[in-house]
Amino acid sequence: MSDLKGFHYDAFISYRHSDIDSFVAQNLHKKLENFKLPKSVLPKVQNGKKKIERIFRDVDELPLSEDLSDPISKALQNSDYLITICTPRYPQSRWCMKEIEVFLQTHPRDHILVVLAEDEPDNSFPEILCYEDVKITDENGQIHVTRREIEPLAADTRGSNKKEMLKAMDIAVIKLCAAMFGLNYDDLKQRHREQKIRRLTAIFGSIGVAVLAFAIFATVMLIKISKQNVIITDQYNELQDSFAQAMAGVSDNLLTDGRRKDAAYAVRNVIPDDGEGKYNVNAVKALYNAMEVYKLSPIYSPSCTYDADSWLYYFGISCDQKYVFVNSGSKVYICDHDSGEVLDIIENDEGDTLSSAFCGNDGVIITDGEDAFYYSIGNKEKTDIELPEYSILYPADDGSMVVANSLDALCGIGSTGDVIFETDLASYFGDAYTSLTGISFEKDYVVCTFWSGEEMEVLFINPSNGEIEDSYTKSSDSEPCAKLSDDTLYTVTSNHDEDTGEWDADIVATNISKDKKIWKLTLEDLELTGGRFFSSDDYLFFQSVSEVMVIDLEEGNLLKRYPYSQMILESWLEDDPDYGPLLYYVLTDGSVFCCNENFQSEQTDTFYTKAPKEKITQATYSGSNLYFVLGYESYAVRYSKEKTPSATAFDEDLDWDQAVDLLPEDVFDDDKYDINFTQVDHVYYSDDKNYIFAIFSDHTAKIYDASTCECVNSFETTLEMADIFRYSDLTGSYIISGSDGGDNKSFILDANMQIICETDFIISEEGNDFIMMSDDIEYYKVPYIDINALIKMSDEYLKDYKPPVSIRDKYGIS
Structure with a gap:
């Protein structure tokens, strides 16, 4: 869990970790x-x-610690409300009850909100929420403590199935x-009531038109009804806009959770087919973002999901990246990779x-522990094969x-499903219990690392016949690791001194052909368990469970x-052109680091277009792609850094007009501008002098109409300066390009000066193409995609696709 220090929470959800x-x-x-509040109730907040x-x-x-210094206690103290998910299992949890006690130490009791999720209140509500101790002074002045029954504020989510519960x-x-x-509850429920009122108004309005059409005052009444219809239409449009706004947020959440196609689906349905409307x-x-229309920079973004119907055990990728399988236990789903x-x-x-x-x-290869078969994806045929019972596949x-x-x-099974060899381990190890802790496939050997609990044994097996051609043995009290590179075997072992209670770890390089130790590195007071080796020309990288070491080779x-x-x-x-070999690695919270012999650097912010928020439980790097399972979801995600396929390299000379950074007092010289000059960091005119763009010290930016002095757009931004603010003949509106320190970006504005697309840096245009620059300073020509073209592109991408039911229910999309 990441460090929670300094975070403030609107609420803390307390619950048992069961289904x-x-x-x-x-x-x-x-x-x-x-959830977003309707505008009508905002003044009441x-x-x-x-x-x-x-x-x-x-x-x-x-769990919570007794001294309340753990992350859970800090989160409880920094939360405004405590929401308890009450089931018959909830009162039985010592830690859940402790969470309530800790919360009540710093918060009033009415800040605990109860959700009844299963059974009846008598069985699901904990006693601490149903009673409170009160002090009463009797007629003699004696103070007595008595228990008073209270009724907690509760919401009901019970249902006969998950659909009803949702x-x-x-x-x-x-x-x-x-x-x-x-x-009040009615304040929020009012928007549902307003919908009913509008429907009834429409019905009665229609009846009124039919009845009064024959009346003397038909014209007058029609005018009134017309005005009423305008109001209803405006309210309907406002509701539609609010729903579209909510779906934009849902789309953003779906992208964060790795579901790019669903992100596009969520917002496509709320955008009119006519892009001009x-x-x-x-x-x-959000749709531009999901479709990655102008993605040029080599940054990882979710490209594809591979779905199952329940949480995943693991997944696999074919070596030619043509197929992916996801294994949910009793089912294996074969998926198209792209x-x-x-x-x-x-x-x-x-x-x-x-x-x-x-x-x-x-x-x-698929096995249930007893029977096994080779499945051909091309013809969907199964061929039985003989494997040792309860085999683990590598x-x-x-x-x-x-x-x-x-x-x-x-x-050993060959690439077409034929059994190549079988090696008898029982005759080699005898009665000693050993487990395979690692395997690598080298040029001449299958290198298998075994561990008995006290000793490591590395076997060098001939891949053509299964014969053990060589071995290497070393004592180890912890799970060892080994890697063969040419003739050099690198090993990691750890040993425990029972007298002192201390651990020492040895990393050893051995020339196998000469049976000679090259060097030995001993690390005192350290236990290393498992891990992986990587080697470059000069350095050896060792990645353990939670540590990386760089060693002189x-x-x-x-x-x-x-x-x-x-x-x-x-x-x-990876080999970096500036820094040489760099080891990249991903942690469980999705953060990405790289390191070499001189430094380490966190790359998370520049590695993803949108970093995952869920804990990563599985990760694989293959063919420049990253594959994740987020939390305990029923799908795997592929992240790739591919640029948009419509981009072509551009190597001609470039020239553009740089926006001039002006003094605020030289621009905002009219009393109509209510601006504090000290808060303005940068200010620019558009190239045609029709608009003013200002960046403020509070990380907001505003666009003003230069002729009316009216602010036509205000938005939060990380932009630190602007390089370009010009009218585009291609888009029929304006483009702002600038830098937020490390990254360059552009905003495409519509006719109302609202941002409809945020993308890589747009320099200029040529014909129907943008000339753009990626973050790694490469130049491209990319076709301009207007809203109508975007709609067509997304429709071709989605076709008849519909998100899985679990995703539609979870995110509230239809």
Whole structure:
């Protein structure tokens, strides 16, 4: 869990980590953060809040410490409200009860909001919420403590199935928000009542037209009805705009959760087919963002999802990146890599858990522990194969083979599903219990690292016949790691001194062909468990569970150690043109770092277009793509850094008019501008002098009509300065290009000077194309896509697609 110090939360959700409880907590969390107050009730909100900004929900089930210094206690102290998800399991949790006690130490009791998720209140509400101790002074002046029954403020989300529960949550959210915003329940429920009133008004208006059409005052009444219809139409349009605004927020959340196609789906349905009509600018902006129309910079963004119908055990990618499988236990889904389309589902009829691994480019090995078969994706045929019972499958990165390991044997399967070899481990190890802790597929060997609990043994197995051609042994009290590079074997072992209680770790380089130790690095007071080696010409990188080390390859000297408080899920080596070899790695919170022998650097902000918020539980780097499973979701996500396919390289000379940074007093010299000059960081005229663009010190920017002095747009921004502010003949409006320090960006404005697209840096235009620059200073020509073209592009992308039911229910899209 990340450091929560200094965070303030609108609410803390307390719940048991079981199926129903977690389902209600997770969906209430989403619905509360997506809830927006109707404009009609905003004046009644005393604290001035417009929406719920941040809610704390512990996804890891961390316990509280007794001294209240842990992250959970701090989150409780920094939360305005406590929302308890009450089921019969909730009062039985010691930690849930502790959360209530800690919250009451710093908050009034009426800031605890109860959600009844299952059963009846008598069975689900904890006693601490139903009674309170009160002091009473009798006639003799004696003080007595007595218990008084109280009725907590409760919302009901119960239902016979999850669909009914989700429906009930919509009403529960209104009740919870009413309490949190200090409003009456009817204040928020009013918008539902207004919808009914508008429908009734429309009905009675129609009847009135029919009846009064024959009356003397028909003309007068028609005028009144016409005015009424205008009001109703305006209210309907306002409602439609509010819904589109909400869907823009949902689209943003879907992108954060890795679901790009669903992000496009959510906003496409709220944008009129005629791009020239009235539209919500944030919905259009969200669709441009989801479609990645002008993406040029080499930044990772979600490209595709691979869905199952329940949470994933793991996933795999074929070596040619043509297919992906997702394994949900008793089902294996074979998906097209580029589109995510499910091509086939292999299911165990008895519900047994299946193990699976890609074998070659067109096959998958699948076993239920007893029976196994090779599945050909091309013709969907299954061929039975003999594998050791309850084997664990290890695929080679190049798809050349899969090794199946059981306690007694290793079995090698070729790329077409044929068994190549079987190695008898029982005869080699005897009665000693050993487990396979690592395997790598090298040029001449399959290198297998075994551990008995006290000793590491590395076996060098001939991949053509399964014979053990060499071995290497070293004592180890912790799970070891080994890597063969040419003739050099790198190993990591850790040993525990029972007398002192201390651990020492050894990293050793050994020349296998000469059976000679090259160097040994001993790290005192350290236990290393598992890990991976990466080597460059001069350096050896070792990535353990939560630490990275950089070692001099020739001498074995430790150059740098980079420890982390989270688990490292995936790592890979890249050659940087400026810094040489860099090791990149991803932590469980999605943060990305890189390091070498001189420095480490967090890359998260520049690595993703939108970093994931959910905890990452699985990660794989393959072919310049990153694949994640976020939380305990039922899908895997592919992140790629591909630029938009319509971009072509541009290498001609460039010339553009630089926007001139002016003094505020030279621009805002009219009394009509109510501006404090000291708060203006930069100010510019558009190239035609029709508009003024100002950047303020509070990270807001404003656009003014130079002729009327009216502010036509105001928005929050990270932009620090503008390089270009010009009228575009191509778009029929204006473009602003500038820098926010490290990154360059552009805003495309519509005819009303509202931002409809934020993209990479636009320099100029040529014909129907933009000339653009990426963050790595590469130049491209990209076709201009107006709103009508965007609609057409998204329709071709979505076709008949509809999000899975679980996603539609979770995010409230239809």
